[in-house]
Amino acid sequence: MSEVKNHDPECLFCRIIQGEIPSTKVYEDELCFAFRDIAPQAPTHILVVPKTHIASAAEIGADNAALAAHILSALPKIAAAEGLTGGWRIVSNVGDDAGQTVKHLHFHILGGERLSDRMA
Numbered sequence: 001m002s003e004v005k006n007h008d009p010e011c012l013f014c015r016i017i018q019g020e021i022p023s024t025k026v027y028e029d030e031l032c033f034a035f036r037d038i039a040p041q042a043p044t045h046i047l048v049v050p051k052t053h054i055a056s057a058a059e060i061g062a063d064n065a066a067l068a069a070h071i072l073s074a075l076p077k078i079a080a081a082e083g084l085t086g087g088w089r090i091v092s093n094v095g096d097d098a099g100q101t102v103k104h105l106h107f108h109i110l111g112g113e114r115l116s117d118r119m120a
């Protein structure tokens, strides 16, 4: 159970980080939290989120660049712990055209099989 900065009580991922909604945690540090996607689109499908409520990657800028870099630096550790030696994909949907359904910045890690050649 962790505190979320700029927490939005209505936000699903804020609630997951805070332990109000259960999740399968795979990684956590002081700034980010990672858990298994409830509807996996690959054998390994993990969501990595900051412990700060940021709506999407459209909000990344000079003010939170260090946090964004921290999350990116966590991704290879998580992929290695999952045994994704053959490769993996990072996806971050931004806004309606990309189909973003949860308005809390998240990076999908997908892997565990040969992924589609198409990204969209």
Ligand code: AMP
Binding pocket: 012, 021, 023, 036, 037, 038, 039, 040, 047, 092, 093, 099, 100, 101, 102, 103
């Ligand atoms: P996006 O469509 O990029 O906003 O991704 C949101 C992701 O959150 C989807 O892949 C959902 O399957 C996933 N998701 C929704 N609810 C939960 C939940 N309670 N626990 C884990 N993953 C979830």
Ligand code: ZN
Binding pocket: 007, 008, 011, 012, 013, 014, 015, 052, 053, 054, 103, 104
């Ligand atoms: Zn949130």
